[in-house]
Amino acid sequence: MADQLNLLSDEEVQQFIVNGYINVRADYPDPFHQEVYQQIETVFDEEGNLGNNILPRIPQIGQVYEHPNVKGALTSLLGPGFIMNPHRHCHLNPPGRKGQSWHKDCYVYDHNVRHPRFYWVFGFYYPQDTTEDMGPTGIIPGAHMYKQISDPNPSKTEETELKLCGPAGTVAIVHFDVWHRATENVSDNNRYMLKFQFARQIEPDEPAWDHQGRVWSPGIDDVHPEVSQDVWHWMSGAKTQVEGAGDSAGVDALLTQLSEGTETARLKTGYQLAEIGLPSVPGLIAAMRAETLATLDETEAKTPDNAHGTNPTVGIAAHALSVMGEVAVPALVDALNDEHWWVRAVVANVLGRLGNDAISAESALMGVLDDEHWWVRRNAIESLGMIGVASDNFVERLGKAVGDEDYRVRRNAALALSKIGETGVSAIPQLVVMLDDENRYNRFYATLALRRIGTPEAQEVLLDQLFTSRWCPITTKNNTF
Secondary structure (H helix, E strand, C coil): CCCCCCCCEHHHHHHHHHHCEEEEECCCCHHHHHHHHHHHHHHHHHCCCCHHHHHHHCCHHHHHHHCHHHHHHHHHHHCCCCEEEEEEEEEEECCCCCCCCCECCCCCCCCCCECCCCCEEEEEECCCCECCCECCEEECCCCCCCCCCCCCCCCCCCCCCEECCECCCEEEEEECCCCEEECCECCCCCEEEEEEEEECCCCCCCCCCECCCCCCCCCCCCCCHHHHHHHHHHHCCCCCCCCCCCCCCCHHHHHHHCCCCCHHHHHHHHHHHHHHCHHHHHHHHHHHHHHHHHCHHHCCCCECCECCCCCCECCHHHHHHHCCHHHHHHHHHHHCCCCCHHHHHHHHHHHHHCHHHHHHHHHHHHHCCCCCCHHHHHHHHHHHHHHCCCCHHHHHHHHHHCCCCCHHHHHHHHHHHHHHHHHHHHHHHHHHHHCCCCCHHHHHHHHHHHHHHCCHHHHHHHHHHHHHHCCCCCCECCECC
C-alpha cells in the first residue's frame, strides 16, 4: 500500500512553504484508529508514558506513517529516502489541563541552526476525532522563519492561532521551526497526539512531489514571498542564479537597514542584498560577523525559540549569504579562518546551506574538521555531507570523527556516512563501536549508517544487533513471558 504514494500537488507544497503545515489523513477504517487509541489508553494506565518506545510497544502506529497519503506528503517535502527520527513521543492532554506558551522544539539534543530551507518536519497523528475544545496543537501559520513573535504568552500574542484538528487518522505535517503549543483541553475527553519527527537525507535535485510546472502562485497571503520563493526553487533543485556583479547602487543603505525595523522588514532587506550579488558580499560578511558576535549570549540560552539552548536562529546576513550561490563562496571560505569559534561555526553552516554551489569550499571545510571547538567540527561535517563530498579522504576523516569526544560530532559523522552509503565501508569498525555509544540517538545513527552502507559485513552487524536488542511489543510487567 505504501508503494502507491499520494504525492502533494504544486499548490499544496507552496502552501506548506508559506504556512508551515499541511493536514493529511491516514484514512484506514475507523476500527484501526479506535484500536490504536485503546492501546494507548491501556499503556498509559498500566505502564505510563513509554517515550521513544511507544512505536515498538504499539507497532500499528508505524502503519499510520506508511499510509500512502502520509508517506506521500513526507516524500514530497523531504525527498525519497527520508528517515524517521528515533525520538518520538505520545502527548496526553487530559481534561482540564492548561495550555502551553508558544515555543519552538529542539532538534533532539543536536545543535542544528534553524533555516527556512528545512530538513526536518513533524508528523502529528491524532488517533481520535479531535476538536478545538480538546486541546489540540496550536500553531502560528507563516511564522516559522521568525526568531520572535509578539509575545510567547498566549494571552498577549497578537498573531492568529490555528488549532490543528480533524477526524481520527489526521496527521498534521508541520515545519520543524513552527511556533506551536498545546492548547487548553476544556472537553471531557483525553486528547492523544503522537509526535514523530522526519528528516531529509538527500539534497533536492528535482521536485519530489507531483510537479506540474506550476509557477510561484500559492494563492494565499505571504508576507515574506522572497523567502518562500527561495525555498520553492531550492526544493525544485534549481541552481541559484545570482549575477556576479549586479547593480551596487544602494548597497550601503540596504546594509544599514539590515539591522533596523521589524524582522519581516530585515528579512526582505537581506534577500534584496542577496539579489544584488557580488557587490553585497563584503558588507554581508561584515554584517554576519557583527550579528553573530552580538548574539553570542543567545547561542545556548534557553529562550522560547531555543527552548533547550541547542538550536539558535542565525542572523539575517547569514540568511542572505546562504541563498546567494557560488558568488558568496570565496568570501565565506576566507571567513572560515575567523578568530572566533562561533563565527567559524556559522560560516560552516552557511556553506552547507549553499549545497553543491559550495563544492569549491571542500578543502577549506576539510581544514576545520580538527577545529578546537566541537560546534565548528559538527557544522563542517554536516556541510560537507550537504555539499555532496564523498571522497576517500572525507570517509577516512568521518571514521575518525565517529570517535570524537563530542557526541554531536559523532552523530553528524554517522549521518554523513549514511548519506555516502557503500562508499563509507571503511568506517564500519568505528560504527560498530558507536553501536554502544552513551547517547541513545547516536546508536540509532550508527545503525542507519550501517544500513545505508549495506555491504554483507554491515548487514551482519545489523542482524547481530537486532537479535540482541529485539523488542517484544506484547511483553509487559503483567505479561512477562
